[in-house]
Structure formats: C-alpha cells, structure tokens
Amino acid sequence: MTMRQLASACVLVAIGVGGFHLSAGAASNANAEAPSLAALSTQPSMNVFRRFAVDASKMTGFYGDVLGLKALPPIRMPGGGQMILFQIGTGQVKLQATPAASEYASGPVREVSGLRVFTFFYPDEAALTARFVQHGYAAPSFQTVKGRRVALVLDPANQWVELVVVPGAPASTYEAMEVGITATDLDKSRAFYREFVGLEELPPVDDSVLGATKYPFRHGTTTVNVWSFGKTARANTRSAGIQYVVSDVEAVDVKAKARGVQIDTPLGNFSAGLRTIWLSDPDGVTNYFAQIIRNAPSSTK
Numbered sequence: 001m002t003m004r005q006l007a008s009a010c011v012l013v014a015i016g017v018g019g020f021h022l023s024a025g026a027a028s029n030a031n032a033e034a035p036s037l038a039a040l041s042t043q044p045s046m047n048v049f050r051r052f053a054v055d056a057s058k059m060t061g062f063y064g065d066v067l068g069l070k071a072l073p074p075i076r077m078p079g080g081g082q083m084i085l086f087q088i089g090t091g092q093v094k095l096q097a098t099p100a101a102s103e104y105a106s107g108p109v110r111e112v113s114g115l116r117v118f119t120f121f122y123p124d125e126a127a128l129t130a131r132f133v134q135h136g137y138a139a140p141s142f143q144t145v146k147g148r149r150v151a152l153v154l155d156p157a158n159q160w161v162e163l164v165v166v167p168g169a170p171a172s173t174y175e176a177m178e179v180g181i182t183a184t185d186l187d188k189s190r191a192f193y194r195e196f197v198g199l200e201e202l203p204p205v206d207d208s209v210l211g212a213t214k215y216p217f218r219h220g221t222t223t224v225n226v227w228s229f230g231k232t233a234r235a236n237t238r239s240a241g242i243q244y245v246v247s248d249v250e251a252v253d254v255k256a257k258a259r260g261v262q263i264d265t266p267l268g269n270f271s272a273g274l275r276t277i278w279l280s281d282p283d284g285v286t287n288y289f290a291q292i293i294r295n296a297p298s299s300t301k
C-alpha cells in the first residue's frame with residue numbers, strides 16, 4: 001500500500017473520531033483566487049504525520065506514555081502494519097512505520113530543511129520530567145524563554161519535539177499543537193502558507209531556543225511556524241507533513257494549477273468516498289488535502 005493510500009485511509013478515521021460533518025463533493029467552479037483554507041476546512045485544526053523506522057512500541061510509548069497524548073485505536077493496514085493515531089484537541093498526530101525512514105535526514109534544526117519540529121504544551125514541568133525519567137529518557141533540559149519553560153528533545157526516530165510549559169493556562173492551550181519548518185527560502189515559504197493555503201499570519205516571534213525569528217501561520221488550534229537559516233546542507237521532505245480535511249478538494253486542485261504549486265499526487269478518487277490531492281510547499285514539505293464524499297441517498301418512488 002502506498003503512503004498516499006495509508007494517509008488517505010486515516011482521513012476516514014479522523015472524521016469518524018472527531019465527528020466532523022463534511023459536505024457532499026460537488027466540483028467547485030470558484031476561480032483560483034477564491035478559496036482559502038479558512039473557507040474550505042471542515043476541521044478547526046490540521047493533522048500532522050511522522051514516519052519512522054524504529055520499533056513501533058518505542059514511538060507509541062514516547063508519544064503516549066511520555067508526552068501524554070491521547071491514544072486512538074490504530075488503523076490496521078491491508079498487507080500488514082498499522083497507522084498509530086494520537087488525538088490532541090480536534091487534531092491528530094499520525095505515526096507510520098516506514099522502512100525507508102531510516103534514511104531520512106536528522107540533525108540540528110538549522111542544518112536540515114523540512115518539517116523538523118512538533119511542539120506540545122503542558123501545565124506541569126515536574127510531572128512531564130518525571131514521565132521522561134520513569135520511561136528511561138533523560139530529563140529534558142528546560143530553559144526560561146519569555147516566562148515559559150522550553151526544551152527540545154529527540155523522539156525515538158531521532159526527530160525533534162519541543163516541550164513548552166505554561167502553568168495555569170486555559171485548557172485550550174494544552175489542546176493546541178505547533179509544527180516548525182526550516183525553510184531555505186523564507187519569502188517563498190511564507191507566501192505559500194499565507195497566500196496559497198490561506199492560514200492566518202501572526203506577528204513574528206524571536207525564538208532564542210532556535211536562534212531564529214519564526215513566522216507563525218495559524219488555523220484553529222494548529223500553528224505552522226516557518227523559519228530559515230538560509231540554504232541547508234541537507235533536506236528532509238519525507239519524515240513529516242501536514243494534512244488538511246476540506247470540503248472542496250477540486251478547488252484546491254484549481255488553485256494549485258493556477259499558482260504553479262508542485263503537485264506530487266494529482267487529484268483523484270482514493271475510493272468511492274474519498275477524493276485527495278498531494279502538494280508540496282516550496283521546500284518539498286507535504287501538504288495533503290482530502291475530502292470525504294458523501295453520496296446523496298437514492299430517491300424512492
């Protein structure tokens with residue numbers, strides 16, 4: 001089964017778990033400039049995925065037992081294997097065992113381009129640290145940044161996770177998620193997420209942990225942070241990506257073609273009830289759009 005098929009199948013589960021109600025899939029006749037993610041999205045967040053080649057129990061234990069994400073029933077895939085699902089707010093983190101992931105680049109955030117960092121928020125530093133130690137990981141090295149405690153750690157697949165401790169915040173804070181992209185051309189990347197995807201651009205933030213200015217783009221409870229250190233020695237465009245659940249994937253296709261956005265997998269029917277398109281941002285990071293097509297009930301006489 002291809003990676004496209006694996007992720008496409010997960011959309012069906014995400015809809016069932018989250019209870020999202022999607023419109024029927026009539027083709028859009030909107031022009032290429034009209035739709036934005038805010039207009040098309042049927043989910044108040046995005047989903048993210050990460051591929052790995054290590055023991056699946058290590059990834060499950062790290063994201064579930066250590067990071068404390070809510071485990072959802074995994075999806076059993078045709079031909080063997082599972083897609084591991086975790087819920088955070090209305091979004092999901094999806095982990096897929098992929099043998100080729102052993103060859104995906106890792107290393108310092110500034111040295112490898114691509115989707116490099118997943119960020120999660122916590123109320124209690126001591127409790128979080130205790131879970132790391134309890135499960136055999138080194139205690140995260142936190143530092144204070146603008147009133148928050150922040151640490152960067154590596155997951156079992158040697159990819160980055162950022163931990164942000166915000167005591168006493170509203171519950172919605174801990175249901176949010178951020179992802180961070182090391183871009184090689186900051187202007188192109190910002191234009192993609194602002195003008196093509198249509199995310200809400202927030203004011204830039206100087207991040208002393210990264211040693212860079214990050215440019216946030218938000219949709220609901222998910223924020224995409226973009227930063228750049230210029231050209232990087234290596235790229236990792238395969239280990240992680242972003243998934244959007246939308247009401248009109250045809251409109252995404254029209255706009256992608258009008259804007260000259262790279263199409264990795266063309267618009268098509270994954271099944272009788274699912275229509276998808278896979279795109280790349282300027283650095284090759286997967287931006288995957290999916291629409292559930294609900295067939296109208298047949299009329300009776």
